[in-house]
Amino acid sequence: MLDEINALPAAAFVARYRDLFEHSPWVVERAAALRPLADLHAGLTRVVRDAALDEQLALIRAHxxxxxxxxxxxxxxxxxxxxxxxxxxxxxxxxxxxxxxxxxxxxxxxxxxxxxxxxxxxxxxxxxxxxxxxxxxxxxxxxxxxxxxxxxxxxxxxxxxx
Structure with missing residues (x-):
């Protein structure tokens, strides 16, 4: 399954996962650029962890x-x-x-x-x-x-x- 996810074109990856984060598709867009990912969830949360504080706050406020x-x-x-x-x-x-x-x-x-x-x-x-x-x-x-x-x-x- 992970091999299929990593093989998706970036646009298809973003389209599939863009709604995981409330009104914050930027997380998935950045994760697409990090592929191949050894673990999808870990890759997504790494993007959030590595984001600037103002981006993290924007993500929180989007909820x-x-x-x-x-x-x-x-x-x-x-x-x-x-x-x-x-x-x-x-x-x-x-x-x-x-x-x-x-x-x-x-x-x-x-x-x-x-x-x-x-x-x-x-x-x-x-x-x-x-x-x-x-x-x-x-x-x-x-x-x-x-x-x-x-x-x-x-x-x-x-x-x-x-």
Missing amino acids: PELAGKAAVDGTLTDASAAEQASAGLDRMSPEEYTRFHALNAAYAARFGFPFIICVRQSTKVGILAAMARRLEQDRDAEIATALREIGQIVRLRLEAMS
């Missing part, structure tokens, strides 16, 4: 707020909508929605980007607890955590493509 405006108005990407639904974020009580909204606002005010977590590996309760806990981190630690979570999201999206 939607959990249970936020995009979820309410239906403008999430298909992948994000399915992921949020898998954790029950599309079925919240008014109290849960209020709590999510308050934590999202506090998080964005503190860090300047949305809270990122691999929701497929959590629950509503777990996500709320992680949001509260991670509000205590410093910004550099939180950027690193957000990028690791994006890596987990991408890993699961790749697995779903197989």
Whole structure:
């Protein structure tokens, strides 16, 4: 399988994987230039790790707020909508929605980007607890955590493509 991926023309590689990273096809475009890759996920996450801080922040900011405006108005990407639904974020009580909204606002005010977590590996309760806990981190630690979570999201999206 990896031999086939590495043999794809760059445009076909980008077309196949461009949606792995929320509104950030530049990651896949750069990974295409690194081929042959010994491991697709590792190559993709290396691009993110090696990116400039402003590019990493742009990638983080390209993600939607959990249970936020995009979820309410239906403008999430298909992948994000399915992921949020898998954790029950599309079925919240008014109290849960209020709590999510308050934590999202506090998080964005503190860090300047949305809270990122691999929701497929959590629950509503777990996500709320992680949001509260991670509000205590410093910004550099939180950027690193957000990028690791994006890596987990991408890993699961790749697995779903197989």
